[in-house]
Amino acid sequence: MARPVKPTSRLFFPLTLFFLLTQCFWTLPAAAAPAVKPTVLVGTYDCPPFVIKHPDGTFSGLSIFLWEQVAKEMGIQYEIQEYELKTLLDKIADKEINFGVSCLSITPERELRFDFSHSFYETHLAIAVKQKNYLSAVTGLLTNKQLLSVLGFIFIAASLVGMVYYLLEHRVNDKLYSMPSRRAKLIEGFILGLLFITKGPFNYFEFKTLTGRVITVILAIATTLFIASITALLASTFTLGLLSSExxxxxxxxxxxxxxxxxxxxxxxxxxxxxxxxxxxxxxxxxxxxxxxxxxxxxxxxxxxxxxxxxxxxxxxxxxxxxxxxxxxxxNYGFAIEDKSPYTESLNRALLKVRRTPVWRQALHEYFAEK
The missing domain is CATH 3.40.190.10 (Periplasmic binding protein-like II)
Incomplete structure (x- = not known):
């Protein structure tokens, strides 16, 4: 004979089902809602081409582009604020902002105050000057010690070469000298030496004496190197004289x-x-x-x-x-990071990943390729 079912037992299953459905109803919206990404504060300053500020207050540039790619990779939201360089460094050191993005060089002094990401760009210090006008450039060349030294050396070398050939050839080789007087022959000897120094030796057979011919062969080798060196030195001297003086x-x-x-x-x-x-x-x-x-x-x-x-x-x-x-x-440029930041490792991983992509190489070409 079947046992009678108690009224409470009849209600247990419907109540349990209702309870489970209610729990699912309340938990579904929470599971469907997207996770809120954290927002970090980013400081920057105008430093073309790494950070370029536009009239509407927005920023672009190589560092900004890289940060945008890195932040996307890290899955974080950010807010950019502009500061002067000194203020930016102080705020990162005081942990008032999370990151510094611009043309920030990684130095030991700054590392004592806050952290840096891996380097993303290498450059050097350089000097800029104002070019001289033509009159100043000519005056600078005429008084340039290096140029005067080069010209003095050429004068002395030409005189010595001309004197040697004069002593060897003036009695036996009328072809080299057009005038009979000693002064004229000395002048022509100097011109001969100057041509040797600046142009190279003459034909081997133009000289009558064996010593003269041997010297000609030696000078053929020596003057080739000498002329190349002098040409490079003079070109450098003239260029520097026009650009930056000393x-x-x-x-x-x-x-x-x-x-x-x-x-x-x-x-x-x-x-x-x-x-x-x-x-x-x-x-x-x-x-x-x-x-x-x-x-x-x-x-x-x-x-x-x-x-x-x-x-x-x-x-x-x-x-x-x-x-x-x-x-x-x-x-070396890097992103500045507040000391002991929880984002340091993820930032460096994202930075290394982005720098291997074609879009980063394309960005470098866009900002630094000669046009």
Whole structure:
């Protein structure tokens, strides 16, 4: 005989089913809602071509492009705020912002205050000067010690060669000398020596004496090397005379007015070497000071100087400014990170991944390829 079912047992299954359906109903919206990405604060400053500020307040540039790709890879949201360089470094050190994105050089002094990502670009410091006008250039060439030394050496060498041939050939070789007087023959001997030094030896058979012919063979070898060396030296001297007078590197900056940007690695470099210099708020003021000849030279990162001067000339500005071909003091750019940041490892992994992509190589070409 079947056992009677209690009323509470009849209600158990429907109540359990109702409870489970209710739980699913309340948990489904939470599971379907997308996870909220964290928002980090990013500080930057205008530093073309790495950070370019537009009139509407937005930013572009190589560093901004790289950060956008890295942030996408990391899955984080961000807010960009602009600061001057010194303020930016202080805020990262005080953990008021999470990242610094611009043309920030990785240095031991900065590493003591906050962290850096892996390097993403390598450059050097460089010197920019204002080219001389034609009159100043000619005056500079005429008083250039290196040029005068070269010309003096050529004069002495030509005189010696001409004297040797005169002693060997003037009695037996009338073909070399058109005038009978001794003074005329000495002058023609000097011209002969000058031609040897600047052009190379004459035909072997034009000389009558055996000694003269042997010397001709020796000079044929020696003058080939001499002419090549002198040509290169003179070309360098003329180029430098037109560009920068006597500035060839940082050692030549000690006794002239020099400019650098406030809180920059170029300013630190000059200070460490005891070179007194004037400080300017940004690169625009730096180049304007050079254009107005408030300073005779400015020091900044080579990539930045090359880009700024090139773009200025395209816009009809700073036509006489030039960057000297003497880069020094290697610089590596990285993203600044607040000390002990939880994002350091993920940032470096994303940075390494993005730098291997074709879009990064294309970006480098876009900003730095000659057009």
């Amino acid at each position: 500035i060839k590197g940082p050692n030549d900056l000690a006794n002239i007015p020099v400019g650098a940007k406030t809180a920059s690695t170029s300013s630190t470099y000059l200070s460490n070497r005891g070179i007194v210099h004037r400080l300017y708020r940004d690169n625009r003021q730096l180049l304007e000071a050079l254009e107005l000849q408030d300073v005779d030279a400015v020091v900044a990162d080579n990539a930045v100087l090359m880009y700024l001067v090139k773009k200025a000339k395209e816009n009809g500005e700073f036509q006489q400014l030039t960057v000297l071909p003497y880069p020094f003091e290697k610089q």
